[in-house]
Amino acid sequence: MYAKATPGTIPIVRPTRLSSCLPVGRGGLPWRLITLGYVKRPLLRLAVTGFRAHAVRLVLTGFAVMVGVGFLAGTLVYGDTARAAFYDDLARSARNVDVAVEPAALLAERDTVETVAAVDGVAAVDGRMAAWLSMLDRDGQLMMDHGHVGYGLSVPDVPALAAYDLLAGRLPEGPGELAVEKNTVARAGFTVGGPVTVLDAAGEPRTLTLVGVLDLGVNRLYGGSTVAALTDAELTALTGTERFAEVVVAARPGVSEAVLRDRVSAALGHAYPVLTGSELRAKLAVEAGKYVTGFVAVLLGFGLVALTVSAFVIYNTFAILAAQRTRELALLRAVGASRRQVSATVLLEALLLGIVASIGGLLMSVLIGYGLIWGRELVATDIPLHTPVVRWPTFLVAVGFGTFVAVVSALVPALSAGRVAPLAALRDAALSEPRAVAGGRRTARVVAATLLATIALLAVGAGIPLGFPGLPLVLGGGMLLFVAAVVAGPLLVPRAVALVGWLPARLFGTVPTLAVANTRRNPRRAAATTLALVIGVALMSLFAVLLATARDQSGRELTENFPVEFTLNRARTDGTFESMRAGMPAGLASALRGHPEFATVAEVRSEMPLVGERTRVAAVPPSQLRGAILPEVTAGSLSDLGPGTVALARGYAAERGLSVGSAVPFGALGTPRVVALFDDSPLDGSALVSYGAFTSAYGERPAVELLVDLAPGVSTTDGRRVLDAELRAYPVVQVTSRAAEADELAASLDELLGIFAALLGMSVLISLFGIGNTLALSVVERRRESATMRALGLSRRQLRGMLLLEAALVAVVGAVGGVALGGGVGWVAAAALIDTYGHGVPVLPLGQLTLVVLAAAGAALLAAVLPARRAARLPVVAALADD
Secondary structure, eight states: OBOOOOTTOOOOBOOTTOOSOOOOOTTSSOHHHHHTTTTHHHHHHHHHHHHHHTTTTTHHHHHHHHHHHHHHHHHHHHHHHHHHHHHHHGGGTTTTOSEEEOOSSOOOSHHHHHHHHTSTTEEEEEEEOEEEEEEBOTTSOBOOBTTBOEEEEEOOSSGGGOSSEEEEEOOOOSTTEEEEEHHHHHHHTOOTTSEEEEEOTTSOEEEEEEEEEEEOTTOTTSTTOOEEEEOHHHHHHHHOOOSOSEEEEEEOTTOOHHHHHHHHHHHTTTOSOEEEHHHHHHHHHHHHTHHHHHHHHHHHHHHHHHHHHHHHHHHHHHHHHHHHTHHHHHHHHHTTOOHHHHHHHHHHHHHHHHHHHHHHHHHHHHHHHHHHHHTGGGGTOOOOOOOOOOOHHHHHIIIIIHHHHHHHHTHHHHHHHHTOOGGGGGSOGGGGSOOSOOHHHHHHHHHHHHHHHHHHHHHHHHHGGGOGGGHHHHHHHHHHHHHHHHHHHHHHHHHHHHHHHHHHHHHHTHHHHHHHHHHHSSHHHHHHHHHHHHHHHHHHHHHHHHHHHHHHHHHHHHHHHOOSSEEEEEOBTTSSSTTGGGOSOTTHHHHHHTSTTEEEEEEEEEEOOSTTSOOOEEEOOTTTSOGGGSOOEEEEOGGGOSTTEEEEEHHHHHHHTOOTTOBOOOGGGOSOEEEEEESSOSSOSSEEOOHHHHHHHHOSOOOSEEEEEEOTTOOHHHHHHHHHHHHTTOTTEEEEEHHHHHHHHHHHHHHHHHHHHHHHHHHHHHHHHHHHHHHHHHHHHTHHHHHHHHHTTOOHHHHHHHHHHHHHHHHHHHHHHHHHHHHHHHHHHHHHHHHHHOOSOOOOOHHHHHHHHHHHHHHHHHHHHHHHHHHHTSOHHHHHHOO
16 A cells, blocks of 8 residues: 655555556656656546546536537538538539520520530530419419519420429420429419419410429529429410520530530620539529528527536536545645646546547537438428538537537636645545635626626617617627626625525525525535526527517507508519509409498509609509508698698608708609608608699509508408409409518517527526536535434435525526526617617517526426435435545
8 A cells, every 4th residue: 555665755645546656746756757657647547537436427517518519510510411412402403514604684595505506515505494474373363472473494405404303294395384393383282284374474364284293402593482394485475585594505525514614605705604514503502502501600609609508517517526526636635746737637537528528419419410400491491301411620620619618617627626735635625615705806806897897888888879780789798798797606696596595595494594505605606507597598588588579569560551451562473563563453443442341442653753763752542541541640741732742751851851841852743842751651652742743743553552451340351351352353463461461470580589499498408407417416515414414303305305496596596697687688789779770668578588487497406306316315324424
């Protein structure tokens, strides 16, 4: 057990877990032993031994790192896999294409194809025609996507150069036939061999026969719109187009893409952009994967938040382990280990933890990344399935970043471990545990936290008047407030715990009192555990407030600017506004007025009188300008509206410095005088003039819009049913419903809230690991203390309840603090946005915020069940004998 003393050495006690002797330092073992490696090898062995000895205690910490690293690396796996899937899937639209001619405007007629076909090295060439093509569903309603109709494509002359696959049936071979993209077929319920109705260039319905079903893959050129393939002649007959949107070329064997591209470009006189097939595929993949990059950036942000929370958990774990191993570390110091060596041992253990957990996180990242691909419907997209892609940057990020976070987080506990005095081996380890923040450090913390909070408030105050541009200042100030909370945490958290635990202590006596005292006994530990939860809850609360305010403001604006139930417009059947300028079908307004379900049917005429400006002037017949059609007047009066006068939108007038009484030039309208300013209006225009003044200036014109309001007592469903029945004869008319817009908006915001909650839930999960781990380690640390309380009369149930209450106190303080911080910053940010874009006050979703607090407390109780049960089952005598 003792090494024989020789000159220059002292006897060294060999502890059970030490596998080799340690140098005593300058006054001990000769320095020649250090040069032989007797320092590094024992330290590494000691670190490995310590890591193995505390492996069970490090399990939850390892899981926290794994979850954080897995989420961060899983995001990269998701992005790489999605891009690879897009690239592979897009090979079908650029399949066998070696060169593509893609002009900004449509190409010339057949002579362009003939010119390209004559180029040396061209094996095959095909001109692709594309035009806007309106398609009706089985109920005769126009199928629209984002305000425009779908597309008609030509059938390829060279099958090998087709931009799509044929899933069923065949391609069109003559007039009266078409093939339709698979999603459109499923959406409309079409069947092969059945009829499909389209509109020709004049807006007249034409019935064709569906002969095939197409698969375009994820080609984003058509963005989810309806797509049909027809023969060149049929497409020209329906749409009037005779030109090509793209010319694709296949090269002869032995001719490279680059060489052929240059030849084709020279033959066309360098008049059009010419790409190689590889460049075309890369371009299409970028277009298809644009949202992937944005979503990956968001996920990376949440991944970094998760790793930040992991850092708190790692710090807490090593701080507790260092406190528990005070005697062990002091014994190392007593036998000759320096402070640096002891600190290095703890850091080596953290390094091992980081490496092992990061490798586990890397394996988890494959599941997380592929899970995001499988859950692609949650982000309203359609990513093809693909084998998971793990690139070397992902490996470096997972292992490197996870290990770095583990080592940095353990740095402070490692330095504290190095400062353990050798004489501590003769004392009870529990006595050396810090119980409060020292006076000098307390003052430094107060000063630093106050300074940070002051800067944060100044940043927030500067950002509020700027509106949306000032939002970074507001959110940056919020981050500084959190940093201030981290600095002041050891001072604030114990007081917050005492405040939260006051009522239970008064009501239930001993057990809650002990729980509060135990939670407050180590302020730094309690602060680190609490702040880990604060991060996730604060971000959850921030997004909850912003989205709740957005829903309220959007609903308010929708109601004010869309007071009528339905708005009817002519669809853009040619991809431009020319088709809309044809106006509403004659007789539609009269037909709708014949239904008692509609109280008002207002015909809106409009014109852009100023050349070079998109200022729209609207007019409504005086008999129809009533009720919900009337705009909200903020100054002046519409009763004065007549010849030589105009009413202006408030924003339009403010931009130009106009007010009631001002004269403003309006083209053919002359220089009318402003008689009123209005804010919210169902009329699509910056100015409103009398119907007589409008017709005098522009003549009688068809209405470009119909505003339909329901009669009292008529439900939206009944009104829509009558409207749809009437519109069967007018397929070019599209309907916008206030109720549908409101429902769609609410569903979109709820979806965003769900996504953010799920992503931030990862951080909350990690913080709950931290709570469970802290409690589990403190149970080991307080074995004798727990046994003493049991010996003094505390029952197992009371001990278990005390430990559960400790976890609940930490969770409640963390959740309430997170709600206060995130809700406060969210409220201020929302107020800044409202000041610029709306009116009213921000919304605090109290129900959601309360649910977050209760869920955090409940989850913390679940995380504490096993440690509490273990503590309650410890034998009293054995625990008292533990030394």
